[in-house]
Amino acid sequence: xxxxxxxxxxxxxxxxxxxxxxxxxxxxxxxxxxxxxxxxxxxxxxxxxxxxxxxxxxxxxxxxxxxxxxxxxxxxxxxxxxxxxxxxxxxxxxxxxxxxxxxxxxxxxxxxxxxxxxxxxxxxxxxxxxxxxxxxxxxxxxxxxxxxxxxxxxxxxxxxxxxxxxxxxxxxxxxxxxxxxxxxxxxxxxxxxxxxxxxxxxxxxxxxxxxxx
Amino acid sequence: xxxxxxxxxxxxxxxxxxxxxxxxxxxxxxxxxxxxxxxxxxxxxxxxxxxxxxxxxxxxxxxxxxxxxxxxxxxxxxxxxxxxxxxxxxxxxxxxxxxxxxxxxxxxxxxxxxxxxxxxxxxxxxxxxxxxxxxxxxxxxxxxxxxxxxxxxxxxxxxxxxxxxxxxxxxxxxxxxxxxxxxxxxxxxxxxxxxxxxxxxxxxxxxxxxxxxxx
Numbered sequence: 379x380x381x382x383x384x385x386x387x388x389x390x391x392x393x394x395x396x397x398x399x400x401x402x403x404x405x406x407x408x409x410x411x412x413x414x415x416x417x418x419x420x421x422x423x424x425x426x427x428x429x430x431x432x433x434x435x436x437x438x439x440x441x442x443x444x445x446x447x448x449x450x451x452x453x454x455x456x457x458x459x460x461x462x463x464x465x466x467x468x469x470x471x472x473x474x475x476x477x478x479x480x481x482x483x484x485x486x487x488x489x490x491x492x493x494x495x496x497x498x499x500x501x502x503x504x505x506x507x508x509x510x511x512x513x514x515x516x517x518x519x520x521x522x523x524x525x526x527x528x529x530x531x532x533x534x535x536x537x538x539x540x541x542x543x544x545x546x547x548x549x550x551x552x553x554x555x556x557x558x559x560x561x562x563x564x565x566x567x568x569x570x571x572x573x574x575x576x577x578x579x580x581x582x583x584x585x586x587x588x589x590x591x
Numbered sequence: 592x593x594x595x596x597x598x599x600x601x602x603x604x605x606x607x608x609x610x611x612x613x614x615x616x617x618x619x620x621x622x623x624x625x626x627x628x629x630x631x632x633x634x635x636x637x638x639x640x641x642x643x644x645x646x647x648x649x650x651x652x653x654x655x656x657x658x659x660x661x662x663x664x665x666x667x668x669x670x671x672x673x674x675x676x677x678x679x680x681x682x683x684x685x686x687x688x689x690x691x692x693x694x695x696x697x698x699x700x701x702x703x704x705x706x707x708x709x710x711x712x713x714x715x716x717x718x719x720x721x722x723x724x725x726x727x728x729x730x731x732x733x734x735x736x737x738x739x740x741x742x743x744x745x746x747x748x749x750x751x752x753x754x755x756x757x758x759x760x761x762x763x764x765x766x767x768x769x770x771x772x773x774x775x776x777x778x779x780x781x782x783x784x785x786x787x788x789x790x791x792x793x794x795x796x797x798x799x800x801x802x803x804x805x806x
Contacts, residue, residue, distance in 0.1 A: 379633065379671060379672070380633055380634050380638060380667070380670055380671055380766060381670050382638060382764070382765050382766040384592075384641060384645050384735060384736075385645075386670060387641070387642045387645050387666055387667070387670055388645035388646070388647075390666040390669045390670055390676070391642065391645060391646045391647065391650070391662055391663070391666045392646075392647050392650075393676055394662055394665055394666055394669075394676070394679055394680070395646070395647060395650045395654070395662060397676075397680045398662075398679065398680055398682075399682075402616070402618055402654075402655055402657070402658045402661075403616070403617075403618040404682065405658055405661050405662070405665075406618040406621050406622045406625070406657070406658075406661050407618075407682065408665070408679060408682035408683075409622070409625050409629070409661055409664055409665055410621060410625060411682055411683055411684070412665075412668075412674055412678060412679065412682075412683070412684050413625060413629045414690070414691075415683065415684035415687055415688070416673070416674075416684050416686075416688050417688035417689050417690055417691050418629050418630060418691060419625070419628050419629050419630075419691050420690060420691045420692060420693040420694070422693035422694075423624075423628055423691070423693050423694045423699070424621065424624040424625060424628065425624075426693075426694070426695070426696050426699055427623070427624035427627050427628055427699060428620045428621065428623075428624050429696075430696060430699060430700070430703075431620070431623060431624075432620070435703070462707070469704065471704055471707040472703040472704050472705075472706050472707050473627075473703060473706050473707070474707075475707050476707040476708055476709050476710070477709075477710060477711070477754070477757075492599075494597070494598050494599030494600075494740050494742075495596055495597060495598075495599070495640075495738060495740055496596060496640055496643070497656070502703060502706075502707070505613065506613035506614065506623065507613060508611055508612060508613050509608065509611035509612060509613065509614075509615070509656070510607050510608050510609055510610075510611040512656050513604075513607065513608065513611070514598055514601075514604040514652070515604040515605050515606060515607045515608070516607045517598040517599065518598040518599065518600065518601040518602070518604045519604065519607070521599045521600055521742060521783070521794050522599070522600040522742070522783075522784055524792065525789060525792075527607055530606055530607050530609055531607070531609050532609075540789075540791040540792055540793070541780075541789070541792045541793075542777075542792075542793050542794075542795060543792075543793070543794045543795065544795050545599065545740065545743075545794060545795065545796045545797075546797070547738045547739070547740065547796045547797045547798065548710075548738060548757060548760065548773055548797035548798070548799070549636075549708075549710040549757060549758075549797075550754070550775070550797050582609070
């Protein structure tokens with residue numbers, strides 16, 4: 379039974395950080411060894427999770443969803459109405475997506491997603507978050523200096539474009555829908571998905587390039 | 592609480608490492624997998640978050656991201672009595688249990704899909720605010736876990752969405768499964784950061800009804 383006592387959990391944290399070996403690899407190994415020895419998980423199961431998040435569960439999922447929305451107006455409407463439901467067409471629901479909210483970039487609005495309090499992210503549609511998304515630099519500055527952060531990503535906004543930052547403070551998660559670039563008329567969903575980047579779905583990229591990166 | 596985790600608007604952290612990948616080290620992937628699959632009976636997501644918030648602030652600021660997760664996973668299991676402090680420091684269990692069976696990718700995929708937790712709840716009272724309403728957040732932080740960041744306290748904003756009842760984070764960190772009306776509130780950057788902010792820029796936060804001043 380959890381104590382739900384902040385002092386208790388804080389004391390345990392201090393004890394562990396003080397007394398465990400400092401090497402991160404050894405700390406993670408301690409948790410793995412304990413979990414395996416206590417029959418909570420098999421090492422092979424951990425291997426499988428690592429493989430799944432290395433290969434299959436990544437930003438290609440989000441790109442597929444947005445490419446479909448670009449070519450199917452009905453699906454676009456469903457995505458904007460309830461993205462958490464719309465992604466179930468693909469079976470992409472999972473970790474942190476039930477209350478997924480799609481936000482659309484427009485010629486005069488740019489959306490940027492952050493979690494200043496921890497590192498909330500729609501993992502099941504975008505895969506593991508980039509290290510910078512979880513960094514103190516991004517978390518501290520995205521809300522206060524979004525244009526400075528965007529400039530570091532090479533994004534300069536035209537005059538008149540407003541920035542709307544979404545700080546993920548509850549269990550809603552945000553997915554930026556980038557604008558479909560000119561010159562992609564008639565493209566297949568697969569070709570469109572190939573040019574939609576992870577950063578464009580977080581909001582740290584704005585103008586998609588026509589060649590896949 | 593005014594913990595080390597509440598980073599929004601803090602200065603001095605330098606440029607963003609814009610090319611950083613999701614992982615650099617094998618142990619980071621290993622910790623992610625452990626967090627996905629080592630069962631932790633009971634508990635709430637906000638009690639889990641509150642554990643990290645109660646780390647020593649110096650440790651919070653200096654240990655790598657996945658080491659924070661690691662310490663927190665270990666600390667919560669010690670708190671629950673599943674592991675002892677001695678076992679964790681030694682890095683081994685004092686008592687061997689029968690091994691867990693390996694699980695297939697199909698099983699893990701099904702587990703992942705089932706993990707799309709629904710935090711919404713039916714409410715027996717009406718929302719106090721409707722879309723378009725002006726609200727002001729409270730000045731004083733909640734004494735325990737809160738999802739109202741320091742930078743958005745005592746600030747005037749406008750409701751742009753009402754999401755019905757959602758499990759209330761502050762209560763969840765105390766083990767209570769209680770819902771409050773949840774809203775998305777848009778604040779002008781100038782309201783939050785002063786005159787230097789770009790006119791028209793805004794910041795949106797998802798905030799529960801108890802975070803607002805009622806007068």
